Amino acid sequence: MKRKNEYKGIYTSIATLINIIIITGMYAYVWYTFYRRIMGNNIFRRPGNFLVIAVYAALYFILQNVYGGFKIGHLKLSDVLFAGLLSTLINTAFAYAQICLIAAALVKPTPLLFLFCADIAVLVLWGMFADMLFYKLFPPREILLIVGNEHYSKLRSNFDSRYEKFQIAEDIAIADTDLETVKQKALQYGSVILYDIEANIRNILLKFCFENSVRVYVTPKISDVIMRGGSVVDLFDTPLVLCRNFGLTLGQRIVKRIMDIVLSSIGIIITAPVMLIIAIAIKIEDGGPVFFKQRRSTLDNTRFNILKFRSMVVDADKDGFRGASAHDERITKVGRLIRPFRLDELPQFFNVFRGDMSIVGPRPERVEHMKAFTSEIPEFPFRLKVKGGLTGYAQVYGKYNTTPLDKLKLDLIYIQNYSFRLDVKLLLMTIKILFQKESTEGFDEKETKKIYQNYIKTQEPKSAEKKDKKDDGGEKNEKN
Numbered sequence: 001m002k003r004k005n006e007y008k009g010i011y012t013s014i015a016t017l018i019n020i021i022i023i024t025g026m027y028a029y030v031w032y033t034f035y036r037r038i039m040g041n042n043i044f045r046r047p048g049n050f051l052v053i054a055v056y057a058a059l060y061f062i063l064q065n066v067y068g069g070f071k072i073g074h075l076k077l078s079d080v081l082f083a084g085l086l087s088t089l090i091n092t093a094f095a096y097a098q099i100c101l102i103a104a105a106l107v108k109p110t111p112l113l114f115l116f117c118a119d120i121a122v123l124v125l126w127g128m129f130a131d132m133l134f135y136k137l138f139p140p141r142e143i144l145l146i147v148g149n150e151h152y153s154k155l156r157s158n159f160d161s162r163y164e165k166f167q168i169a170e171d172i173a174i175a176d177t178d179l180e181t182v183k184q185k186a187l188q189y190g191s192v193i194l195y196d197i198e199a200n201i202r203n204i205l206l207k208f209c210f211e212n213s214v215r216v217y218v219t220p221k222i223s224d225v226i227m228r229g230g231s232v233v234d235l236f237d238t239p240l241v242l243c244r245n246f247g248l249t250l251g252q253r254i255v256k257r258i259m260d261i262v263l264s265s266i267g268i269i270i271t272a273p274v275m276l277i278i279a280i281a282i283k284i285e286d287g288g289p290v291f292f293k294q295r296r297s298t299l300d301n302t303r304f305n306i307l308k309f310r311s312m313v314v315d316a317d318k319d320g321f322r323g324a325s326a327h328d329e330r331i332t333k334v335g336r337l338i339r340p341f342r343l344d345e346l347p348q349f350f351n352v353f354r355g356d357m358s359i360v361g362p363r364p365e366r367v368e369h370m371k372a373f374t375s376e377i378p379e380f381p382f383r384l385k386v387k388g389g390l391t392g393y394a395q396v397y398g399k400y401n402t403t404p405l406d407k408l409k410l411d412l413i414y415i416q417n418y419s420f421r422l423d424v425k426l427l428l429m430t431i432k433i434l435f436q437k438e439s440t441e442g443f444d445e446k447e448t449k450k451i452y453q454n455y456i457k458t459q460e461p462k463s464a465e466k467k468d469k470k471d472d473g474g475e476k477n478e479k480n
Contacts, residue, residue, distance in 0.1 A: 008073065008138055015130045016070040022122055023088075024057040026115060027095065034111040035099050052102070056095055063087035066428045069123075073134040073165070077127060084123040086432055092116045135164055142169040143217075144189040146182060146205070149196035154401070155219070159193070168193075174201060183208055191215040222379050225409050229416020247299075247385035248418055255420055256358060263359050264352035271346050278309050278343060281334045288314040291347060296364035298388040301381065303367060304356040307347035311335030342434065348390055360423045361389025362411040373404045380404065383411040386418070391430040393422075 031052060067083035068075045075083075096112050145156065145168045159166045169189060172182055174197055182205065186192045192214060194202055202218070209216045220228070226243055233240040248256065279290045292310040295303055312330045331339065338344045351357045357364060362383040365373070373380040393414035394407045402410070414422070 008134075011134060011137065012070065012072060012074075015072050015126075015134075019064075019070065019123075019126055020057060020061060022126070023060055023119055024053060026118060026122070027056050028053050030111050030115045035103075035107065052098070055098065056091065059094060060087060060091045063090055063428070066425055067432055072127070072130045073138065076162070077131045080131070081124060081127050082435075083432070084127065085120060086435075088116060088119045088123065090431075092119075140165055140167045141191050141215075142167050142189050143191045143193055144169065144185050145171045145193045145195065146174055146186075146197065147171065147195045148174045148198055148201070152195050154403070155193075155195055174198075179204065186214050187212060191217075193217045193219075195219050220409060222382070222409065222412065225412040226416060228413070243416075245385075247415060252418060252420075256360075256423070257355070259420075259423065260352050260355075260359050264349045267346075267349040268353065271349070274343065275309075275346050278334065278338060278346070282310055282332070285332055285334050286313070292344075295367045296388065297367055297370045297384060298357060298364045299384060299386060301370075301384050304351070304364075306357070306364060307351055309334075309338060309344040309347060311339050311344045345390065352390065356387075358387040358389045360391055360426050361387050362392050362414065363395060364388025377405055377408060380408055383408055383415070385415050391426060393426060396426050396429040396433055 031049070036049060064070050064083065064087045067087055069080055069083035069087050071083075072080060092112055092115065096107075096109055099107055099112075140163065143159070143166055145152070145159075150173070156168060156171075159168055170185065172185065174182065179201070186205070186209060192205075192209065194205060194216060196219060197205065199221075206216060206218070208214070218224075226245070227241060230241040230243040233242045282288070282290050289310060292308045292312075293305040294308070296306045298304060311332060312328075312335055313332060335344070348357060352359055365388075370380070392411065394402065394410035398407055398410055414426075
């Protein structure tokens with residue numbers, strides 16, 4: 001099994017190298033044939049030519065790594081091809097800007113447009129062939145699913161969606177099976193999934209699998225995620241892992257705030273004409289307010305009003321919370337145009353500029369949702385260790401049906417592993433998910449509504465006695 005995994009790595013490395021050589025070689029041909037001659041020998045000699053080509057290759061490599069364009073056998077073929085399309089599009093645009101700067105004039109883009117089309121054709125052919133060969137050489141792995149919770153249908157469906165990579169051969173409920181039988185079956189299959197197992201049993205199985213080189217997929221607990229972001233402290237001969245648990249350092253907060261101011265300013269300037277058109281269209285349609293304000297929770301449970309373009313009728317939630325469906329009659333005509341492209345979120349650049357939010361961070365939740373989710377998941381406020389963001393780890397790697405618990409874990413992964421590099425990666429990934437319908441701001445609508453309604457039922461007897469005045473007018477710094 002171990003040797004087989006090594007061969008997978010070798011195959012992926014070779015496929016990646018071939019991809020880079022072909023794409024870079026095609027650009028080199030276009031550069032030397034069409035653009036090199038207009039530069040003049042006094043500007044670019046041989047080292048300069050190599051530098052231009054190297055920049056193209058380096059940016060292509062970075063973009064493909066970020067978007068997953070080299071992950072043959074790991075991602076779906078459609079995702080690999082989409083990553084290649086997006087990487088090539090951005091790289092071609094950058095190459096054109098670079099050539100114009102070198103020439104100090106606008107040059108004909110036609111050769112690069114032909115190159116872009118040729119690149120896409122090559123990437124499709126390369127991707128299909130490499131993907132087909134990968135699964136010929138490495139057929140789906142049979143896996144044993146060991147569960148401690150009967151509600152595992154979503155996990156199973158996730159694995160079933162990648163049938164070409166995984167095949168769950170058998171399910172075992174840990175409560176109904178003795179431990180020795182589980183161990184023998186783990187040895188039989190060579191790969192196992194541990195889902196929601198009690199800590200003591202999980203530790204026994206993890207150690208057994210490690211001892212016998214059995215591959216293990218584990219759904220982490222919240223404590224695991226916190227530990228994962230810790231750092232090893234070498235003070236003495238007893239190993240220590242330090243979990244700082246206070247969010248970002250002062251230096252990280254300063255760098256993040258500078259990035260927020262710069263990017264939000266650029267965002268406001270670039271999108272100003274679009275925002276003006278949307279604002280006029282909303283006003284013309286029904287004469288109602290242009291903006292929709294909603295109370296959200298952010299760093300240290302600070303409350304603020306998040307700004308959106310109003311995409312639904314006035315007082316859409318007057319009968320209580322109800323998530324918007326695809327054909328919701330409350331959505332306005334303008335709303336149906338701007339919601340699919342998330343243009344209703346553009347005013348949040350002002351929230352970022354003011355310091356209410358960050359460009360990257362956990363998506364700030366409605367105050368009511370925070371209370372409801374916290375009643376179900378006491379650790380849910382852990383995600384308030386940093387400012388909420390326009391985009392974040394859970395938005396990039398989650399889906400429309402990501403549960404509140406899983407989203408909390410994704411947000412904690414971001415908080416515990418924060419770096420400037422991670423923020424840049426998530427920003428680049430956001431460009432990709434904007435074109436994917438399965439990604440969305442919130443949780444699964446049914447689960448959100450269920451949790452929220454359950455919370456409302458538990459609060460009904462208290463509502464007449466005590467009302468949270470701060471939720472209505474609100475001080476900026478209130479706590480649950």
